[in-house]
Amino acid sequence: MAKTLVIGANGTVGSELVRLLTGRGHDVFKATSRPATSANDVQVNLASGAGLAQAFKGVEQVFLLTPPGFAKQDDLLIPAIDAARAQGVKKLVLMTAMGANADEAAPLRRAEVHLLRSGLTWNILRPNWFMQNFNTFWIQGILEHGKIFLPVGTAKGSFIDARDIAAVAAQLLSSDALNNQEFDLTGSVALDHDAVAAVLSKATGKAIAFQDIAPEVLRGGLLQAGLPADYAAFLLLILGYFKAGYAERTTDAVQSILGRAPRTLEQYAHDYRAAWASAK
Numbered sequence: 001m002a003k004t005l006v007i008g009a010n011g012t013v014g015s016e017l018v019r020l021l022t023g024r025g026h027d028v029f030k031a032t033s034r035p036a037t038s039a040n041d042v043q044v045n046l047a048s049g050a051g052l053a054q055a056f057k058g059v060e061q062v063f064l065l066t067p068p069g070f071a072k073q074d075d076l077l078i079p080a081i082d083a084a085r086a087q088g089v090k091k092l093v094l095m096t097a098m099g100a101n102a103d104e105a106a107p108l109r110r111a112e113v114h115l116l117r118s119g120l121t122w123n124i125l126r127p128n129w130f131m132q133n134f135n136t137f138w139i140q141g142i143l144e145h146g147k148i149f150l151p152v153g154t155a156k157g158s159f160i161d162a163r164d165i166a167a168v169a170a171q172l173l174s175s176d177a178l179n180n181q182e183f184d185l186t187g188s189v190a191l192d193h194d195a196v197a198a199v200l201s202k203a204t205g206k207a208i209a210f211q212d213i214a215p216e217v218l219r220g221g222l223l224q225a226g227l228p229a230d231y232a233a234f235l236l237l238i239l240g241y242f243k244a245g246y247a248e249r250t251t252d253a254v255q256s257i258l259g260r261a262p263r264t265l266e267q268y269a270h271d272y273r274a275a276w277a278s279a280k
């Protein structure tokens with residue numbers, strides 16, 4: 001089976017992708033920005049470029065994403081695409097985000113276009129907002145106050161379970177049938193955050209509610225948490241798109257690629273309920 005390097009292998013999507021590819025018999029290499037601790041770890045830092053010149057040696061396929069925290073994602077992705085091509089990679093699956101192709105000047109779109117013109121065999125995955133944000137980025141408000149604090153009003157999102165994104169990536173890296181195609185990945189229904197809070201409340205037995213906040217309140221919290229100002233601005237920009245309704249669209253890509261429906265928010269909340277066990 002193909003040698004496949006997963007960038008972000010210890011992260012939300014990447015760790016599930018490693019599990020699925022290993023189960024399918026791939027020879028999986030795990031990229032990490034930390035010192036390697038096993039023979040299959042490959043140390044590479046997309047932000048500094050350290051390790052990039054060696055990272056793809058002997059690798060046939062790559063799953064590529066940018067770690068969160070960077071507003072100019074093309075500065076990380078384009079050198080990685082170039083290094084992959086230079087070192088003989090055949091196929092690269094790039095994960096960006098739903099809406100990335102709405103603006104040709106957007107950093108993620110620049111990286112997508114660079115891949116399209118690279119000569120590599122490619123797929124582009126554009127997932128909508130992850131369900132897993134409720135057990136990662138937005139968890140502090142839930143644990144400390146029983147609240148999802150976001151500046152999105154009553155807008156709806158067709159949240160996707162990150163495990164389904166990984167399953168799609170694993171399928172694309174295991175077959176050439178869908179080469180050179182792009183997919184917007186969503187869950188099957190769009191929900192507002194009152195509905196999300198109701199699902200989390202039912203799964204946990206806790207009273208979890210949504211509270212709409214002003215964007216500047218969120219910006220203050222993000223900066224206090226140590227996020228770079230440009231990345232906080234990027235998050236507020238895309239949350240503005242959410243509020244404007246751009247995250248509401250659903251696609252049938254997960255169903256058509258996997259032959260099954262996307263996981264529901266109820267399934268996600270059940271599977272991750274331990275994450276909110278200490279909520280007030």
Ligand SMILES: NC(=O)c1ccc[n+]([C@@H]2O[C@H](COP(=O)([O-])OP(=O)(O)OC[C@H]3O[C@@H](n4cnc5c(N)ncnc54)[C@H](OP(=O)(O)O)[C@@H]3O)[C@@H](O)[C@H]2O)c1
Pocket residue numbers: 007008009010011012013014031032033034044045046047048065066067068095096097098127128129130131133
């Ligand atoms: N959250 C959402 O709702 C959403 C929606 C659409 C798209 N996305 C996209 O999803 C991506 C994030 O995916 P994810 O949530 O699976 O990631 P994640 O869980 O944050 O994991 C990213 C991994 O990248 C590694 N990493 C950190 N800094 C690095 C560096 N400088 N160089 C190389 N690796 C580094 C880290 O592992 P080590 O510590 O081992 O290095 C980390 O586990 C972003 O590009 C985001 O735009 C997110």
